[in-house]
Amino acid sequence: MSSGSLSSTLVWLRDDLRLDDNPALSEAAALGRPLTVVYVLDEDSPGVRPLGGATKWWLHHSLADLAAGLEAKGSRLLLRRGPAAGIIRDLAQETGASTLLWNRRYGGPEREVDAGVKAWAAEQGLAAASFQANLMFEPWTVRTGAGGPYKVFTPFWRACLDGPEPRLPLDAPERLPAPAADAEGRLPSGDQLDSWGLLPRTPDWSAGLASTWQPGEAGAHERLEDFLDGPAEEYGTGRDTPGVEGTSRLSPHLRFGEISPFRIWHALRERFGPGAPADVGIFRSELGWREFCWQLLYENPELATRNYRTEFDRFAWQTPSDAELGAWQQGRTGYPLVDAGMRQLWQTGWMHNRVRMIVASFLTKHLLLPWQEGETWFWDTLVDADPANNAASWQWTAGSGADAAPYFRVFNPISQGTKFDETGDYVRRFCPELKDLPDKYLHAPWEADAATLKKAGITLGKTYPKPIVDHSVGRQRALDAYDTLKEKRDAA
Numbered sequence: 001m002s003s004g005s006l007s008s009t010l011v012w013l014r015d016d017l018r019l020d021d022n023p024a025l026s027e028a029a030a031l032g033r034p035l036t037v038v039y040v041l042d043e044d045s046p047g048v049r050p051l052g053g054a055t056k057w058w059l060h061h062s063l064a065d066l067a068a069g070l071e072a073k074g075s076r077l078l079l080r081r082g083p084a085a086g087i088i089r090d091l092a093q094e095t096g097a098s099t100l101l102w103n104r105r106y107g108g109p110e111r112e113v114d115a116g117v118k119a120w121a122a123e124q125g126l127a128a129a130s131f132q133a134n135l136m137f138e139p140w141t142v143r144t145g146a147g148g149p150y151k152v153f154t155p156f157w158r159a160c161l162d163g164p165e166p167r168l169p170l171d172a173p174e175r176l177p178a179p180a181a182d183a184e185g186r187l188p189s190g191d192q193l194d195s196w197g198l199l200p201r202t203p204d205w206s207a208g209l210a211s212t213w214q215p216g217e218a219g220a221h222e223r224l225e226d227f228l229d230g231p232a233e234e235y236g237t238g239r240d241t242p243g244v245e246g247t248s249r250l251s252p253h254l255r256f257g258e259i260s261p262f263r264i265w266h267a268l269r270e271r272f273g274p275g276a277p278a279d280v281g282i283f284r285s286e287l288g289w290r291e292f293c294w295q296l297l298y299e300n301p302e303l304a305t306r307n308y309r310t311e312f313d314r315f316a317w318q319t320p321s322d323a324e325l326g327a328w329q330q331g332r333t334g335y336p337l338v339d340a341g342m343r344q345l346w347q348t349g350w351m352h353n354r355v356r357m358i359v360a361s362f363l364t365k366h367l368l369l370p371w372q373e374g375e376t377w378f379w380d381t382l383v384d385a386d387p388a389n390n391a392a393s394w395q396w397t398a399g400s401g402a403d404a405a406p407y408f409r410v411f412n413p414i415s416q417g418t419k420f421d422e423t424g425d426y427v428r429r430f431c432p433e434l435k436d437l438p439d440k441y442l443h444a445p446w447e448a449d450a451a452t453l454k455k456a457g458i459t460l461g462k463t464y465p466k467p468i469v470d471h472s473v474g475r476q477r478a479l480d481a482y483d484t485l486k487e488k489r490d491a492a
Contacts, residue, residue, distance in 0.1 A: 007033060007096055007097070007098035007099070008033050008034040008035065008036060008095050008096050008097050008098065008099075008180035009028045009031050009033045009034070009035050009036070009097060009098075009099045009100075009101060009177070009180075010035075010036045010038065010088070010091060010092050010095060010097040010099070010100050010101070010180075011024050011025055011028050011035065011036070011037045011038070011101045011102065012024075012038055012039075012040065012084075012088055012100065012101070012102040013037060013038065013039045013066075013077075013102070013103075014039075014040075014102065014103070014105055014110075014257075015105070015134060015255070015256055015257045016103045016133050016134060016257035017039075017062045017063065017065075017066045017216075017217070017256050017257050017258055018066070018172075018217045018220070018257055018258050018259065018260070019066075019069050019070070019073065019172035019173065019217060020169070020170075020171065020172040020217065020221075020259070020260070020263060021133070021169035021170045021171075021172075021259075021260040021262055021263050022103065022133060022170070022172070022260075023103060023131035023132070023133050023170060024101040024102050024103050024130075024131050024133070025037070025101075025172075025173060025176070026170045026173055027101055027129070027131070028099075028101055028176070028177065029173035029175070029176055029177065031099065031177075032177055033098075033099070033177060033180075034095075034177055034178060034179065034180035034181070035075055035176055035177040035178070035179060035180060036078060036091065036095045036097065036179060036180045036188065037070055037075055037076065037077055037078060037176075038077075038078040038079070038080060038087075038088075038091060038190075039063060039066075039077060039078070039079055039080075040080050040081065040082070040084040040087050040088070041059075041079070041080075041081040041082075041196060042081075042082065042083060042084040042087075042113075043081075044082055044083045045083050045084055045085065045109060045113050046109060046112075047108065047109030047112070047301070048109045048110065048113075049109075049304070049379075049387065051385075052379045052380035052381065052382070052385050053200065053205075053380050053381065054209065054349040054380065054381050054382055054383045054385065055255070055382070055383060055385050056198040056199075057198065057199060057200065057206050057209055057349070057383070058209075058213070058215050058252055058255075058256060058349075058383045059198055059256065060193060060196070060198035060199050061215035061216060062215045062216055062256050062258060063077065063079070063193055064193060064216075065215060065216025065217060065218070065219075066216070066217070067193075069217060070176065073172075073173060073174075073175055073176040074175050074176050074177070074178060075176040075177070075178070075179060076179050076187070078091075078188060078190040079190045079191045079192075079193060079196075080190055080191060081191055081196060084113055084117075085113050085116050085117050085120075088100070088117050089117070089120055091188060092121075092124075092126065094182070094188050095180040095181075095182070095188055096180065096182075097126065097180070098126055098127060099126065099127045099128075099129070100117065100118075100121050100126060100127070100128040100129075101128075101129055101130075101131070102114070102130055102131070103130065103131050103132070103133035103134060103257075104130045104131065104132060104133070104134070104138070105134075106134075106135065106138075106139060106294050106297065106298045106388075107297060107298075107301060107387055107388075108297075108298075108301025108302075109301065114130065118130070132167075133257070133260060134257055134260065134261070135261065135291055135294055136160075136166040136261050136262060136265060136287070136291060137160045137163070137166075137291050139294065139295040139298035139299065140298075141163075142156060142159050142160055142163070142295065143159075144159075149295055149296075149298075149299045150292070150295065151402045151403065152402070152403045153288070153289060153292045153402075153403045154403075156288075156291075156292050156295070157285060157288040157289075157291075157292065160288060160291065166261070166262050166265050166266070167262060168262070168266060169260055169262040169263040169266055205346075208346075208347035208348050208349070209348060209349045209383065212348040212349070212350070213252065213348075213349070213350075213383060215252070215256070215258070216258060217258045217259070219253065219258070220250070220253035220258040220259035221259060223248070223249055223250055223253060224248070224250060224259060224263075224264060224267060227248040227249070227250065228267060228268070228271050230245070231245060231246045231247065231248065232248075232268070232271075232272075232279065232280055232283060233272075233277050233279055233280065234246065234279055235247070235248075235279040235280065235282055235283045236278060236279040236282045237279075238279075239282070239283075239353065239354070240354050240420050241420055241421070242340075242341075242352035242354060242355050242420060242421060242426040243421055243423065243424075243425030243426035243429070244425075247352065247353065248283065249350070250264065251350075251384035251386070251389075252349075252350070252383040252384040254290065254384075254386075255383075255384045255385070255386045261287055261290070261291075264287065265284070265287065268280055268283070268284065289389075290386070290388070290389055292392075292403075293386070293388035293389045293391075293392035293393070294388040296308070296388065296392050296401075296402055297387060297388035297391065297392070303388070303391040303392060303395070304372075304375055304379075304387065304390070304391035305372060307395070307400040308392075308395050308400055308401045308402050309399075309400050309401065309402075311485065311488070311489045312398075312399070312400035312485070314485060314488050314489075315400070315481065315482075315485050316368075316481050316484060316485070317368060317369060317370040318367065318368040318369055320367075320369045320370070320373055323468075324367055324369065324468060325369065325373060327465070327468050328342065328359070328362070328363055328367065328369075328374075329342065329377055330342065330346075331343035331346070331430070331431075332465045332468075333362065333465065333467065333468050333469075334445075334446070334460075334464070334465040334466050334467035334468055335362065335413040335414070335443075335467060335471075336413075336417060336427045336431050336434055336442060336443050336445065337355065337358060337413045337414075337416060337417035337421060337426075337427060337443060338358060338359050338362050338413050339430070339431055340355070340421075340426055340427045340429070340430035340431050341355035341356070341358065341359045341430075342359060343430040343431065344430050345378075345381050345382065346381060347430070349381065349382060349383035349384075350382065350383055350384065351382070352426075354416075354420060355426075356378075356393070357393075357397055357411060358411045358413055358416050359374075360374055360393070360394055360397040360398070361397055361409070361410060361411035362411070362413060364394075364397060364398040364399075364478075365410045365411075365474065365475070365478035366410070366413075366469050366471070366474035366475070366478065367468075367469060367474065368474075368477060368478060368481060371394045371395060371397070371398035371400065372394075374394055375390060375391055375394040378390055378394070399482065408479060408482070410474075410475045410478055410479070412471060412475075413443070413471070414443050414444050414471060417442070417443030418443050421443070422439075423439065424439050424442045424443075427442055427443065428442075431464070433457075433458065433463050433464050434456070434458065434464060436455070436456040436457060436458075437452070437453075437456040437458060438452065438456075445458060445460060445464060446460060446466060446467060
């Protein structure tokens with residue numbers, strides 16, 4: 001034990017890297033005891049999924065921002081790495097903590113870790129309290145009339161909206177208690193952030209991420225204000241046009257808890273009031289989809305690897321070839337909208353949501369490759385790779401998930417391009433080799449005559465790839481595979 005006669009408080013931060021609307025930190029401030037604020041990089045506890053490359057980059061910068069924010073409030077951020085349960089137990093003893101505080105997590109392995117720490121605290125006579133911070137509607141609070149979880153989004157969201165209004169957000173503490181020290185006045189030791197090696201080195205592929213994003217709490221609030229001042233009122237249409245800034249781009253900030261959904265919800269209320277445009281309601285429903293995905297993960301901890309609909313265990317996925325999978329990953333499929341999306345992902349760590357559906361459909365339906373291949377790639381390359389949303393959305397597109405897209409929904413990358421990237425701004429930005437191609441052929445370059453291609457400086461198969469699969473052939477193969485699955489299900 002440590003720290004003389006004065007007990008201390010330990011706040012354990014996870015995906016809640018903020019001072020604003022952080023109930024655990026607010027409680028610690030109210031207690032007024034010496035305080036230890038710790039972040040544990042846990043990639044070792046059973047079942048905990050290690051972060052991908054893009055989220056590691058974001059985490060580094062988010063933690064640096066948080067450390068500066070805590071210091072400005074009179075506190076400090078302690079960093080440690082390893083199995084979280086053991087680290088928290090050791091740290092509580094090192095600092096003489098009588099109270100452990102954290103904000104709740106909802107993934108299966110994470111809940112097990114938290115429950116173990118809470119049980120240990122009870123055995124030691126320590127107080128341990130958790131708080132609702134990162135979901136407006138916790139999974140066990142939204143239930144069907146029969147008492148089970150919802151499996152379809154619309155009634156789930158209706159039930160949420162029919163319930164109590166999400167609580168008001170908490171302001172950041174004006175001041176935090178000084179760091180807890182031992183009897184000799186020594187602060188607990190921790191890791192240097194750089195020692196974690198979260199940033200890419202050789203090669204450093206993060207330049208596009210750095211020019212696109214401002215990780216951290218200030219960046220999150222600036223992003224929210226920009227959204228409220230601009231795209232929010234036209235979100236219903238703007239969100240479908242990848243060539244314009246029509247979305248909020250708040251997803252990575254929500255992923256790391258740099259801003260709370262409660263803050264976003266009430267900022268919308270304050271800005272637009274009860275007579276908010278329908279577009280604002282559409283954005284709120286996107287917040288609702290995030291909540292729904294977390295309920296799915298809460299009930300199905302293996303959502304990222306196992307089919308939600310078990311009949312898809314018998315689906316005839318193709319074995320991916322390195323050539324096919326590599327072409328999709330690198331944005332070399334020969335379909336400009338698909339390629340633009342995959343290149344946007346690689347360059348910026350993010351992809352427009354409509355394009356995410358299109359590239360996911362292309363992988364799972366045109367190429368008939370398992371959705372897990374796409375989910376894993378997105379997990380590594382997205383700065384907003386959310387454990388619940390990423391898995392649930394991939395399963396939705398593949399047809400294996402809850403409230404899934406019907407099996408016959410095969411996104412046509414050509415017609416989707418002409419409809420939602422009509423002027424070609426998006427494709428031309430990320431596939432610059434096609435920039436001189438007339439709009440008429442931009443989303444299907446193989447339809448252009450030789451003279452048009454030559455004038456645009458394009459040689460199919462050299463400067464831009466030929467389609468790796470014919471659209472009609474790929475579509476029909478997918479439909480046939482789904483029909484076969486249906487027959488197997490009906491015969492079972």
